Amino acid sequence: MAIAATISLPLTSPARRSLTSVNPFRPSSTSFSTFHYNLFTAPYAVKYPNSRLVASSMSIEAPVKTSSTSFLDRKESGFLHFAKYHGLGNDFVLIDNRDSSEPKIGTEKAVQLCDRNFGIGADGVMFVMPGINGTDYTMRIFNSDGSEPEMCGNGIRCFAKFIAQLENLHGRHSFTVHTGAGLIVPEIVEDGNVRVDMGEPILKASEVPTRLPSNKGHAVVKSELDVDGVIWDVTCVSMGNPHCVTFGTKGSENLLVDELKLADVGPRFEHHAMFPARTNTEFVEVLSDSHLKMRVWERGAGATLACGTGACAVVVAAVLEGRAGRNCTVDLPGGPLQIEWREEDNHVYMTGPAEVVFYGSLPL
């Protein structure tokens, strides 16, 4: 089966774009080229979305036209208009769903779009929906396996930048967003990064949820978890979604995360009987009191280049285990996040980038 698609690529490197300097939804007549191509005969353009040279060398009809109106102003029925974003390489298909509280596509289609060989390629699909309970917007997300998580840290930064572009907003802006994890407040700051009030971590074992017995009040901190005969020390934290954080196996030295066989060990945690809702798992190396390095195996998405809720959970776990302070840089494979677990209000604050990659349309 082939899917005809239209795709628009920013001419500048997305990594160098900032909201204040460039608004890709209001391009000048020379800032975009529009390509019409078949997703299944132009895999390289999909796999290397930042490369115009690759797209051009595929003999795709380009450039066919330029537009002075916003790409996402397009409303042709029967087409799904989307934007592809990433936060430190954790990538998402974003859909303008402001006119309905029902997602424009279902989980089966989302799985298809996330496929890196036969679709757009993404770790998840996110929907910008009307707010409820007095909030500005509602966020929903499907993982690449079609499951629906409560929250997504990198995704909510992309969500905020997408809203700013949809609404043609410039400069500092914050939004109240209803999520499965409750109220989340992302704020676009001067340098184009997004700072997010991620709310309070949940530590009560039954609410994470984990079946591991609590050992510090209601929390599970540095507890033993037997993973197919290997004993890991784990701390369980929910940021609305469940996380199991480990700094290594019992009695071992500081974990060297680059040496970890993530694809082997990750699924064993994700589907462990102690995690009734499955779990995201973060493997952490302590570089200093304020500098941590992690790799993640995500529930429903596998190994990803970054996980925002995971980085927040890691700092909470590091503080609870006495391994780091409340203000940390967390290095992920896709880049660093700044995380603060503030003592005054018990909220976790995450700051990091979110960048557009390209815009496209697909027939539904």
Ligand SMILES: N[C@@H](CCC[C@H](N)C(=O)O)C(=O)O
């Ligand atoms: N990558 C996200 C987390 C996405 C949801 C996760 N896979 C889950 O199922 O909980 C992040 O940046 O937080």
